[in-house]
Amino acid sequence: MLKPVCYKTDVCQGYQQALDDFGITELLAKLSNYSDADFDSAWIQPQQQELENLAAILISQLTDSINGKLIANYLNAIRQGNQDILPSFTKQKFPPLSIDLPANFPDVAKTPRFLYGDKLRWRSSESDTDWGIVIGRFYSFAPHRCCWTWCYLIWLSSYSPSAAWIVADIAWEEDLEPLEMEPVL
Numbered sequence: 001m002l003k004p005v006c007y008k009t010d011v012c013q014g015y016q017q018a019l020d021d022f023g024i025t026e027l028l029a030k031l032s033n034y035s036d037a038d039f040d041s042a043w044i045q046p047q048q049q050e051l052e053n054l055a056a057i058l059i060s061q062l063t064d065s066i067n068g069k070l071i072a073n074y075l076n077a078i079r080q081g082n083q084d085i086l087p088s089f090t091k092q093k094f095p096p097l098s099i100d101l102p103a104n105f106p107d108v109a110k111t112p113r114f115l116y117g118d119k120l121r122w123r124s125s126e127s128d129t130d131w132g133i134v135i136g137r138f139y140s141f142a143p144h145r146c147c148w149t150w151c152y153l154i155w156l157s158s159y160s161p162s163a164a165w166i167v168a169d170i171a172w173e174e175d176l177e178p179l180e181m182e183p184v185l
Contacts, residue, residue, distance in 0.1 A: 027055050053144050060146045102148055105139070112137055112150045112173070119179040120154060122171060130169065131179050132156040142172055149173055 019025045031051050034041050046054070102108055114120060114134050121131035136153035150173040156163045 024055065027058070028052065031055060056144060057146050108139060108148070110149065114150075114152060114173070114176065114178075120152070120171075120176045121179045123175055123177050128161055130154075130156055130160045130162050132160055132168075135168065145172075145174075152176060 016025075028051050031054055032041055032046065114137070116134050116136070118134045119131065120134060122129045132154040134152050135155045138151055138153075139148055140151045141147070142149045142151075151170055152173065153168060153170050154176075155168050156166065162169065
């Protein structure tokens with residue numbers, strides 16, 4: 001089960017409720033105990049982070065495979081109250097995961113959100129997080145998202161918590177946010 005990083009009980013409960021409401025908790029539990037002819041979680045013993053990454057990949061693949069017929073069938077069953085006859089995903093075919101460079105590279109649809117020189121910090125519910133300045137970026141395959149996206153090279157502030165052992169680090173665009181003002185030390 002995902003464990004949110006937060007200190008406010010109501011925020012954690014709301015986060016957990018969302019995981020429960022959207023079936024993520026159930027999916028993670030099923031993945032951690034799943035066994036069939038091709039896979040046995042007891043033998044492989046996947047770690048929690050691996051289970052969370054796998055759940056994200058499965059949700060992403062499902063999202064990419066949605067089509068009009070599937071949506072219409074599900075919606076029709078829901079409207080008629082016949083959720084026991086919902087179409088099954090057991091015959092669903094997923095395309096193989098491709099890490100090939102996008103065909104339209106370097107003209108990718110998603111433009112980088114941050115520019116060289118931007119001051120950024122890692123997204124975190126904690127106030128003590130790393131921050132620095134963008135000194136580079138590259139377009140790379142993000143295995144945790146099963147797609148290509150921007151990754152940034154950040155020159156850490158000398159006051160950043162990790163600056164004692166590293167001067168620069170990389171982070172995916174989704175893990176960064178603009179730094180409004182440098183933390184007061």
